[in-house]
Each structure stands twice: as C-alpha cells, then as structure tokens.
Amino acid sequence: MNQFIVAFITGLTTGGLSCLAVQGGLLASSLEQQLEQQLDLQIEQEIAARRAHRSGKKRNRILAHPRLALPILLFLMAKLAAYTLLGFLLGALGSVLQLNSVTRAILLVAVGIFMVGNALRMFNVHPFFRYFAVEPPKFITRYIRRKAKNGESFFAPLFLGALTVFIPCGVTQAMMAVAIGTGSALQGAVLMFAFILGTSPVFFVVAYLAMQLGARMEKWFMRFVAVAILVLGLVSVNSGLTLAGSPLSVTNMIQAAKASQPDLASASVPQSDGVTLYLSAGNSGYSPRVLHARSDTPITLNVVTNRTYSCARAFVIPILGVEKLLPASGTETISIPVQTAGTVMRFSCSMGMYTGEIVFDQ
Amino acid sequence: MVRKTYCVEGMHCSNCAMNIEGIEDDLPGIKQVSASYQKGQMVVEFDEAKVSEAQILAAVEKRGYQAFPA
Numbered sequence: 001m002n003q004f005i006v007a008f009i010t011g012l013t014t015g016g017l018s019c020l021a022v023q024g025g026l027l028a029s030s031l032e033q034q035l036e037q038q039l040d041l042q043i044e045q046e047i048a049a050r051r052a053h054r055s056g057k058k059r060n061r062i063l064a065h066p067r068l069a070l071p072i073l074l075f076l077m078a079k080l081a082a083y084t085l086l087g088f089l090l091g092a093l094g095s096v097l098q099l100n101s102v103t104r105a106i107l108l109v110a111v112g113i114f115m116v117g118n119a120l121r122m123f124n125v126h127p128f129f130r131y132f133a134v135e136p137p138k139f140i141t142r143y144i145r146r147k148a149k150n151g152e153s154f155f156a157p158l159f160l161g162a163l164t165v166f167i168p169c170g171v172t173q174a175m176m177a178v179a180i181g182t183g184s185a186l187q188g189a190v191l192m193f194a195f196i197l198g199t200s201p202v203f204f205v206v207a208y209l210a211m212q213l214g215a216r217m218e219k220w221f222m223r224f225v226a227v228a229i230l231v232l233g234l235v236s237v238n239s240g241l242t243l244a245g246s247p248l249s250v251t252n253m254i255q256a257a258k259a260s261q262p263d264l265a266s267a268s269v270p271q272s273d274g275v276t277l278y279l280s281a282g283n284s285g286y287s288p289r290v291l292h293a294r295s296d297t298p299i300t301l302n303v304v305t306n307r308t309y310s311c312a313r314a315f316v317i318p319i320l321g322v323e324k325l326l327p328a329s330g331t332e333t334i335s336i337p338v339q340t341a342g343t344v345m346r347f348s349c350s351m352g353m354y355t356g357e358i359v360f361d362q
Numbered sequence: 363m364v365r366k367t368y369c370v371e372g373m374h375c376s377n378c379a380m381n382i383e384g385i386e387d388d389l390p391g392i393k394q395v396s397a398s399y400q401k402g403q404m405v406v407e408f409d410e411a412k413v414s415e416a417q418i419l420a421a422v423e424k425r426g427y428q429a430f431p432a
Binding site (some may be wrong): 122124127130131133135136138141142144145167169 | 374375376377379380383384387396398399400401402
C-alpha cells in the first residue's frame with residue numbers, strides 16, 4: 001500500500017510538472033482549434049457585453065474557457081487508462097522474469113542509475129547523459145505530430161491522451177521501471193494508475209490556466225523535477241544495495257554506527273537467548289535492529305507480526321536465499337544453520353527499505 | 363534534393379526533437395526532417411529550388427531553437 005501512496009505523491013509533486021513539460025505541447029496543439037473558437041466566442045461576448053453596457057442593460061458574466069475543461073479531462077482520462085494498461089503489461093513482464101531478491105536488487109540499482117542519469121541530463125552536466133532519455137521511434141513521433149496538427153473535436157484529445165504512453169517523461173519512465181519491479185500485473189497496473197492519477201490534478205490545473213508554461217517557469221520547474229529525480233534515484237540505488245546485503249549502503253552504514261545503542265522497541269517480543277531469536281516486524285520496520293546469536297549451534301529465528309501491513313511483511317535474508325511473506329499477525333519460524341563467529345547476516349524487507357542484522361558471536 | 367546535417371542547440375527532451383521535425387509542415391520544399399535529442403542534431407532532406415537553408419534555420423529558430431551547419 002505504501003508503494004502506491006508514494007507513487008501517487010510522486011505524481012502529485014514532480015510527475016505532473018515533468019509530464020506537462022513533455023506532453024503539454026501535445027495537449028495544447030490538440031486543443032488549438034478549440035482555443036481559437038473559444039477566443040472568437042469571447043471576443044463576440046465582449047463586444048455584446050460592451051453594447052449591452054452602453055444601452056444600460058445588465059452585463060453578462062463571461063466564463064473563462066468553459067469548453068476547455070472537457071477536452072483536458074478526456075485527454076487525462078485516456079492517458080490514465082493507457083498508462084494503467086501499460087503498468088499491467090510491465091508488471092506482467094516483471095512476473096515472467098521471476099524476480100528474486102538478487103534480481104530485484106539489480107533492478108533497483110539499475111532504476112536508480114537510470115534516474116540519476118536522467119537528473120544529470122536535466123542539469124545539462126554533459127551531453128553523454130542525453131542517452132538516458134528514451135527516444136521514441138520516428139514513425140511514432142511523426143504519427144503523433146500529424147494527429148495533433150489535424151486535431152478535430154473531442155476525439156483528438158482522447159486519442160492523443162492515449163498516445164502519450166509513447167512519450168513518457170523522465171519521472172514516468174522511472175515509475176515504469178518500478179512497475180516492472182513489482183513483479184505483478186495487478187500491482188504494476190495499480191502503481192501506474194496511482195502515479196498518473198497523482199499527475200492529473202497538476203496537469204489539469206496548469207494546463208487549464210496557462211495551456212503552455214512560460215519559458216522561465218518551465219526552466220524553474222525542470223530544475224525542481226531534476227532534484228526530485230536525483231533524490232529518488234539515489235534512494236533506489238541505496239535500496240538495491242541494502243537488499244543485496246551490501247555494507248556499502250547508507251542504511252547499513254547508519255545501522256552499523258547505531259549498533260551499540262540499545263533498542264527500546266525490542267520489549268514487544270520475548271527476549272532472545274542466542275539460540276532462539278525473536279524479531280518483531282512492525283509497520284515501521286524491524287525491532288530489535290541488531291540481534292546477537294551463538295555461532296556454534298543452529299539458530300531458530302521467530303519473526304513476530306502483530307497487525308503489520310507495511311512492506312516489512314515481505315521478509316528476506318539475501319545470504320540464505322530466504323524470502324517469506326509474513327502473516328499480518330502471527331509468528332514465522334526460520335531455521336538458520338551454524339555460522340562462523342563474526343558473521344553479520346543482514347535481513348530486510350523485499351524493497352530494502354527496512355533493515356536489520358544478526359551478529360554471530362563467539 | 364539535398365540532405366544536410368545541422369547541429370541544434372536548445373533541445374531539452376525528445377519532445378523537442380518532435381517539435382523541430384514540425385518544420386516539415388511549415389516549409390513546402392522540405393521532404394523530411396529527422397531530429398535527434400541525443401545527438402543534438404537534425405538531418406534535413408530538402409529541395410534547394412523550393413526552400414533555402416536560411417529559411418530552414420529561421421523556421422527552427424521560430425520554434426525556439428538555434429541550428430547551424432554541422
């Protein structure tokens with residue numbers, strides 16, 4: 001659920017502006033005819049209102065672009081449907097790839113690098129980073145351009161809204177990669193639906209009020225979007241490294257620094273005795289973050305959940321190849337074979353967001 | 363019919379390339395424009411008898427970009 005909320009918020013904050021910068025021109029050109037007609041109508045209304053004012057009659061209120069709301073809505077609805085279908089297909093692709101924690105880690109790092117590359121491209125750091133932008137085939141862009149130019153009535157915005165699936169912005173491309181990472185057609189569809197739904201209010205409001213962003217505003221927005229993509233990219237790389245159990249991830253480094261500090265939340269599960277360990281998987285992560293175990297004997301790890309609905313339920317121990325979907329409430333028992341003294345066994349949720357470790361002592 | 367390559371400055375996404383290719387519709391002597399954001403270039407195939415290089419560069423400038431012979 002958290003993942004979908006994050007997707008929605010990402011759409012609401014950065015996705016909408018980024019999409020508008022890439023696809024706004026397409027919407028504007030598809031609405032060109034309506035805009036011209038509207039302008040003519042407004043001029044007529046203005047003239048009529050002035051005449052009425054001179055003759056002492058009550059002046060009619062002129063509505064601001066009443067006819068533009070519907071085509072923009074149609075454009076956005078078609079876009080939402082097309083991207084939901086795309087999310088479904090990408091999720092299905094992810095499930096075919098049968099993602100385990102290692103491939104998911106690789107995918108997260110790859111998505112992160114892709115996002116960081118795109119952010120650096122937007123900052124114009126070096127022309128090389130332009131290769132991080134996906135260029136649609138020429139026959140598609142030519143087709144879209146022709147359709148936009150010859151746009152007629154409401155069919156054009158509906159059709160062009162669906163076609164935006166071929167010209168995704170940087171943030172959308174990153175979200176598409178995350179949809180593959182879900183490994184489920186349904187989750188991929190919901191993720192893209194949540195994201196595009198999030199982009200829609202900003203897209204609608206800005207498109208309705210301005211139709212086209214001014215050059216100065218667009219530059220400012222793109223900087224903002226680039227920073228957001230950069231941060232999301234670094235988070236993705238970090239999650240991938242964490243999931244792979246790498247000590248180089250920021251999460252694991254912070255945890256190593258905190259290792260000596262007592263964990264107050266650990267009181268919610270029975271005390272571990274070095275052979276039978278208890279770990280609480282809650283809505284905000286694992287507790288205690290560091291467990292100590294004996295190295296000369298097999299260990300039983302009990303992972304306890306109590307109304308847990310966060311992604312902490314998707315529990316993985318990369319080094320053992322353990323992947324468990326924990327019950328919302330209950331105890332999952334995992335057997336751990338004998339380990340050598342000094343071994344640090346990292347565990348995390350399947351997205352690498354929540355982490356912890358078992359330290360095997362003498 | 364000639365085919366010339368131009369460097370284009372001012373593109374910031376692949377949609378800009380699509381926008382530049384729109385000069386096909388602006389000038390009758392142009393057969394085809396193929397712009398690439400990644401390369402920062404455009405390749406124009408045009409009839410010199412019907413349209414001049416200066417007209418092409420002006421059409422690109424009108425769309426908010428700067429083009430010059432590669």
